[in-house]
Structures are given as structure tokens and as C-alpha cells.
Amino acid sequence: MPVINRIAAYAEDMTAWRRHLHKIPELQFACHDTAAFVAERLREFGITEIHEGIAETGIVAIIEGRGEGPTIGLRADMDALPMEETTGLDHASTRPGAMHACGHDGHTTMLLGAARYLAGTRNFAGRVALIFQPAEEGGGGAGVMVDEGIMDRFDIAQVFALHNTPNVAEGRFQTKPGPIMAAVDTFHIDIDGQGGHGAYPNETRDPVVAACGIATAIQTIVSRNRHGLGDLVVSVTQIHTGTVDNVIPGTAYLNGTIRTFDADVRQMVFDRLQAIVDGQAASYGVTATLRIEEGYPATVNDAGRAAFAADVAREVAGDGAVDDAAGREMGAEDFAYMLEARPGAYLFLGQGESAALHNTDYDFNDRIAPVGASFFARLVEVAQPAG
Structure with missing residues (x-):
């Protein structure tokens, strides 16, 4: 079964919705205009039970x-990124310092398309909960919605989400059972030494050299503590210290990201970071403090729901356009919190050749919106057949 004909007929409207949303990007939890637009469309579709x-x-x-x-x-994220758009498109962001560089405008549009169809046909048993979520980009909005009780309040039994993916064939679905996206944690290291004149380093306790030593030693966490075929990333992404060429500073700061899939590996990284920071600090005669900021957990698909979702995707896209054994992604996704609360699955939908996600030249491919909307709609009809 290809894209649902009725949803295909919505294509022009969906493009208009998406491009309107693209013009008005909003950050984190402040998705007021986006949410108002969504609620207005839902009411137009005849949906009366709307919880804002x-x-x-x-x-x-x-x-x-x-x-x-x-x-x-069914979940769609609504928020944008704090980036300056450079596409030059007619529907480019009208809000300085914000743009839809991850396609959440498209995700919202796909769920609106499915909502319009499902509200018009109601060819399913039970209920559908349409979840429009703010603050995926760093705010953990999915976790907040779970903490505010949506799963129990609306008696949600299972939950699904889609994310577009550039440079994968247009309309191609990818998913897998088990972990599909990584947990993300952030580490901060503050080094205190003793500054002084650059000509007399013997009179200092140099935090610059200590920072370099710590950064180098951190590279061994992956290379010497994890099997070479294992999935693990530990990256130092910031080092800040010093002001001028002839002064050894008194402090330094390092920051970085940790990406893991396994709780034991995650804890190993935390332990090794602490040992490295303590040991390197002692060897350089400085003091150093490690702080770990725990972020999103791994996004883990329920095996049965992932297989079911892949079968539904085949109905929409065809057998050859679904990869149900895709590789893991080292990126992170707060839909993980919803999958911790209820079984379900997360899938990627190829949008063809385009700029990468989180790139100032990125734009969502409107041609895939009816594909995603059809997938959401058929997911409901197949999971909960009427009669």
C-alpha cells in the first residue's frame, strides 16, 4: 500500500503548514506560537479533546x-535551534538567532497530516494520543511531559516517533530493535593551579600543561578500556585558559561529551574520568574538579514494536525501502524518556540529498511529509483495527 490517497491530497496544505512553521521557529519550552498553530489546526479537523x-x-x-x-x-517535536539560517529561501526564518535546522517543523506537519486523516476517518478502535512536544533540543521536554503524567493520564499503552534523516533515500525508513540512539552526558573539569610570569614557569603550578595532559589521557578511555568494535564516544570539545603570551594563568577549564548505549559502559567512563582527573592533577601539582552532567538516556526500541513499525512502513514505502536492522546512531534523542515509560519504537525517514541536520543551510523536504503522515495513520489502523 503506497501513501494514503487522502493524505496525498493534503500535500499542498501540509507544505503550507510546514513553511509557516519554518518561518516562526521557537526555542526550548517557549513554543507558544507553534503550539497555538497546532491547536488551531486540530480544532479545524474536528478534534475536541485538546490538552494544552x-x-x-x-x-x-x-x-x-x-x-x-x-x-x-504518536509524538512530534516542535522546537527549533539557536542558529542563524543561511538558506535564503522564501520561507526562511523570520526570527534572528533561531531556525528549524533539525526538521521539527516537518515532524509537526507529519503528525498534523495524520491527525487530519484519523479525525476524518476514525477507522480504528480505541484512541490516539497526538503528542506535540517542546524542548527536544536540550530541554528534555519529553521527560517533562512524562513527569507531568501524560502516559498515565491518557492511558497510553505504546508510543512511536519519526525523525527525518538527510542523505538517505527519500522515503526510506530505518529502524532497529534495542538501542538506536545513544545516551548523552556532559563532563566539566575545572583546574586550579598557580599562575605567574611566563618566563618563570618553575614558580607556577601550570594549569595549561595539566589541561593538555588530562585531554590526552581522556583519549585512552575509548582506545584502552573498550573493545575496538564497541560503540563509545568520549570527546573533549572545549579548553579555555590564559589571556596573553607572557602570563601562565591560574586556572583552566575542559568540557566534553560522552555517548554510550550500555549502563555499565557509561559508569566505566564516569569512573575512568574521575581517576584520570585525580591522577593527572596530582602529577602536575594542581587541583582539579570533575562534574558530570547526566543527559538523555539511550533511546531503546522495544523489539516487537520496532518489528511491527517496520512492517507498517513496508506497507507505505515498499519492501525495498525499509531497513529494520539499521546501525545505531551516536546522536541522542529525548524520546528516550517516553520509551522508558512505555514500549514503542523510533524510526528514521530519509529525506534525500540535503544539508545535514543542525546546519544553517538545512531545510526539511516537504515531499516526505505525506509519507510520514501515512505511516503514522497506518500504524494506528493496523495496531488497533476497527470492528
Whole structure:
């Protein structure tokens, strides 16, 4: 079964919705205009049960099907990134310092397209919970919505989400059972030494050299503590210290990211970081403090739901356009919190050749919106058939 004909007929409207949203990007939890646009469309579709103000600007809308049955959750993220758009498109961002560089405008549009179809046909049993979420980009909005009780409040039994992926064939689905995206944590290291004249380093306790030693030693966490075929990233991404050429500073700061899939590996990294910071600090005669900021957990698909979602994707895209054993991604995604609360699956949808995500030249491919909307709609109809 290809793209649903009725949804294909929405293509022009969906493009208009998406491009409007692209012009008005909003950051973190402050998705007020986006949420208002979403709620207005939902009301136009005849959906009357719309719960607003969850996680500040999140929305959960309920569509009742035909007869008794469970509730299936479908999630789209709404927020943008703090970046200056350089596409030069007619529908480019009108808000300085913000742009939809990750396609969340497209994700919201795909779920709106599915909502319009499902509200018009209601060819399913039970209920659909349409989850429009703010603050995926660093705010953990999915976790906030879970903490505010949406899974229990709306009796959601399972939950699914899509994310576009550039430079994968247009309309191609990718997923896998188990971990599909990494946990992300951030480390901060503050070094205190004793500054002095650059000509007399013997009178100092140099934090610059200590910072270099710590940064170099951190590279051994991956290369010497994890099997070479294992999935692990530890990257030092910032070193800040010093002001002028003839002064050895008194302090230094390092920062970086940790990406893991396994809880034991994650803890190993935390332990090794602490040992390296303590040991290197002692060897250079400085003091150093490690602080780890725990971020999103790994995004882990339920095996059965991932297989089911892949089968539905084949109905929409064809057998040859679905990879149900895709590789893991080292990026992170706060949908992980929803998958910790309920079984479900996360899938990628190829958008063809384009600029990368989080790139100032990125734009969502409107041609895939009906594909994603059809997937969401068929997911509901197949999971919860009417009658």
C-alpha cells in the first residue's frame, strides 16, 4: 500500500503548514506560537479533546476511534535551534538567532497530516494520543511531559516517533530493535593551579600543561578500556585558559561529551574520568574538579514494536525501502524518556540529498511529509483495527 490517497491530497496544505512553521521557529519550552498553530489546526479537523500547556507549551490531543480499545501515542517535536539560517529561501526564518535546522517543523506537519486523516476517518478502535512536544533540543521536554503524567493520564499503552534523516533515500525508513540512539552526558573539569610570569614557569603550578595532559589521557578511555568494535564516544570539545603570551594563568577549564548505549559502559567512563582527573592533577601539582552532567538516556526500541513499525512502513514505502536492522546512531534523542515509560519504537525517514541536520543551510523536504503522515495513520489502523 503506497501513501494514503487522502493524505496525498493534503500535500499542498501540509507544505503550507510546514513553511509557516519554518518561518516562526521557537526555542526550548517557549513554543507558544507553534503550539497555538497546532491547536488551531486540530480544532479545524474536528478534534475536541485538546490538552494544552503540558511542559509549558506541549499539547496532547485525543481522537476517539470506533469502539473500545487501547490508546496509542504518536509524538512530534516542535522546537527549533539557536542558529542563524543561511538558506535564503522564501520561507526562511523570520526570527534572528533561531531556525528549524533539525526538521521539527516537518515532524509537526507529519503528525498534523495524520491527525487530519484519523479525525476524518476514525477507522480504528480505541484512541490516539497526538503528542506535540517542546524542548527536544536540550530541554528534555519529553521527560517533562512524562513527569507531568501524560502516559498515565491518557492511558497510553505504546508510543512511536519519526525523525527525518538527510542523505538517505527519500522515503526510506530505518529502524532497529534495542538501542538506536545513544545516551548523552556532559563532563566539566575545572583546574586550579598557580599562575605567574611566563618566563618563570618553575614558580607556577601550570594549569595549561595539566589541561593538555588530562585531554590526552581522556583519549585512552575509548582506545584502552573498550573493545575496538564497541560503540563509545568520549570527546573533549572545549579548553579555555590564559589571556596573553607572557602570563601562565591560574586556572583552566575542559568540557566534553560522552555517548554510550550500555549502563555499565557509561559508569566505566564516569569512573575512568574521575581517576584520570585525580591522577593527572596530582602529577602536575594542581587541583582539579570533575562534574558530570547526566543527559538523555539511550533511546531503546522495544523489539516487537520496532518489528511491527517496520512492517507498517513496508506497507507505505515498499519492501525495498525499509531497513529494520539499521546501525545505531551516536546522536541522542529525548524520546528516550517516553520509551522508558512505555514500549514503542523510533524510526528514521530519509529525506534525500540535503544539508545535514543542525546546519544553517538545512531545510526539511516537504515531499516526505505525506509519507510520514501515512505511516503514522497506518500504524494506528493496523495496531488497533476497527470492528
